[in-house]
Amino acid sequence: MSYDDSIELTFAENWPAEIRAISMPMGIHYLNQQDIFALSSSFETLRNEFNIPKVLDFSLDIEEFISGELEKYPKGIFIKTSYGMFKQNPFAYSPIFSMRDFNSNVRWPDHRIENFLRNRLKFRSPFCISASPWVDIHPGTEFRIFISDRQNLGVSQYHCNQFYKLIHEDLKIIKASLASFSSRLVEVLHMDSVVADVFVHKDADGKCKTTLIELNPFNSLTDPCLFSWVGGGDFDGTFRYVSSDFKKQHVEKAVRYSSDEDPWHLPAEIGRRM
Incomplete structure (x- = not known):
């Protein structure tokens, strides 16, 4: 048989109009x-x-x-x-x-x-x-969103073997944009579990915006970036990015986003997973 729905439904030709509207x-x-x-x-x-x-x-x-x-x-x-x-x-x-x-x-x-x-x-x-x-996407602006059973299980820096200063400089607005986008994506998804690749950029009005690049199946064949699939996965609703010393990753707890609060709280550091 051909691929199952967990793969076929990630193909762009199978996306509903609502997803196409928030993508490239x-x-x-x-x-x-x-x-x-x-x-x-x-x-x-x-x-x-x-x-x-x-x-x-x-x-x-x-x-x-x-x-x-x-x-x-x-x-x-x-x-x-x-x-x-x-x-x-x-x-x-x-x-x-x-x-x-x-x-x-x-x-x-x-x-x-x-x-x-x-x-x-x-x-x-x-x-x-x-x-x-064609868009020249800075690698520090790409992120991977992990969604299972229509729940956001975490967001990771995509190019996760390098420190990017811009993530730290614009951390709050990047997180806010990712949180808002994640909520919208979950609303319009045509599948319950998926991994979404996105990039954060400025729109024509100079506002921070997140745009979908592609969808991937939620399984161990998809790179977990700063998370891990071992033991069923350590997806815990956190936002993960590489810290400036290259040896650790920052982890910040994800909470529901609203316009008057920071979408991730309780910063902590843990040993970086390679």
Whole structure:
């Protein structure tokens, strides 16, 4: 069978409009059969498994999609599959400005995407890519929100092996934005348990805003960042970030956010989990 709902429902093409409204803008494109085989043909193992004779060209269909997205976002676009980006490809960390860039981005060995393609080919399931406007996201502004049974079990700094001064400088407004966003996300979620990747930034009015990047399944295959899955997990409703000495992490207790109170209280330090 294909993936179960805990994975399939995290794919952007399955998000309800309410979630799309709080996420990065994105165009969704369903690959036709020719383009699924063209993408798969980049992998020698898939060529052998599915009798694909050679590396195939993409169709005009996908070229028109890329062209259309670039018209909307002339400063470049970011492409990923429903299962994620081509993380093993160095070109995936640069904006796409052309079909040539797109080819460089997706025609690269990547075990995760290879396995995803294998699943889609085997079960004849839809394969989607999404295009978003390219945004240079500072790594210190990315966070991971852990939600189980519609309860916020904690928030962690995403790039958790480094200290970021900006987190400490804007700690209160970052926490307030994350708390407010978490409450809204729980309200509109189409699944009870999920891990959400977000980034915090300033909107056009200069106010702090949190925006959804992607959803991940709530299971041990998803990186727990400064939490741990050991023994069922240590998700305790805290906000975790790396302290300035690099050896410890700050942990602050999460409480319900309101406009007149700090959303996390009772700061404490514990030994950092690696």
